[in-house]
Amino acid sequence: MRKFHVWLFAFLVAAGLGLVVPGAASGAPYCGIAWGSLARSSPGLTQAQVVNVRTGEQACFDRLVVDVNGTMAGYSVRYVPQVLQDGSGMPVDLRGNAFLQITINAPAYDSSGNSTYKPADKSELANVSDYKTFRQVAFAGSFEGYTSLGLGVRARLPFRVFKLAGPGSGSGSRLVVDVAHTW
Template sequence: MKAIRTIRKPIRTAIAVLAVAAVPAGAVAIPAIAGGTATASTTAASTATSCSTKWGSLPKASSPLGRGTLTGIRTGRHACFDRIVFDVSGKQSGSHVRYVSNVYQDGSGFRVPLRGGAKLEIIAHVPDYNDAGRSTYRPANRKELTNVAGYRTFRQVAYAGSFEGQTTIGLGVRARLPFRVFTVAGPGSGSRIVVDVAHTW
């Protein structure tokens, strides 16, 4: 009987090791949007089915007109999607997001070159200037608003202008993939427009 007890312990240990190894390395939970920081981190483990989406790739729009101004654009990587966030210094604002053949600059009509197999036109219903005409969002490089090197889905984020109370951004993505759009209140009196593009269907 003593020999049997000695054998059982290694067997239980081996089973536990195999159970841990069976958890997918990329299966991680998605954290909440941070108030003023890029949301590129991941946290505790979850199931691989968390990456299933039913967002679709058809145009998505919401109607509220913005009462603030655009103050920043940032991106982040997540386990199941890439995210772009528009920071707004005012109440929740509407947007219009759709896949297009090309994105064109507001006013001039010039085509905005974008890397990737598909292009998303993101129109935020807020300007990037205040009532006095002063810029509230001034990117250092309009062709590369954020660095998306190494992202699974995003390929390029480019500025397409701000005209008549709305701001247009061109988002180059790897392929025509599902996406969702929503708004978040805060921090403080501000708000955010969020666009997530899935890594896969």
């Protein structure tokens, strides 16, 4: 009987060690994204102007940031069959299999009509050639107090939109659009 208890103890210890031995590490981060792909918007207008557009890569998503030189007001971000230019309604050619129309309720010009955001190349606002999700970022115009951008993405993927103060202690603010790498 004693021999049975020793074997049982040895078996339970071995089984216990098997439960606490960590498995192989995965190179992919756990993202837990549950954003969805439906349109997002927030009402409001501002006297602030769009001054910059930039992008960045994160482990689980690609990020687009629109800098405004005052308090960020409203916006609209939605998937569309084709991004259209402000004012003319002409189509904006974009690379990708899905397209986000991003409208910021702020002009890209001051009260005298001078540009506050004048990209070197309106069809390539940022180099996103090695991004996992983004395919192209283009300027779609600024008309009657609204500024629009076109974002070509790999597929219709979940996204989120939010506003942030800053950067720094200045009076600026930012609109952030994150598009997930996967569902």
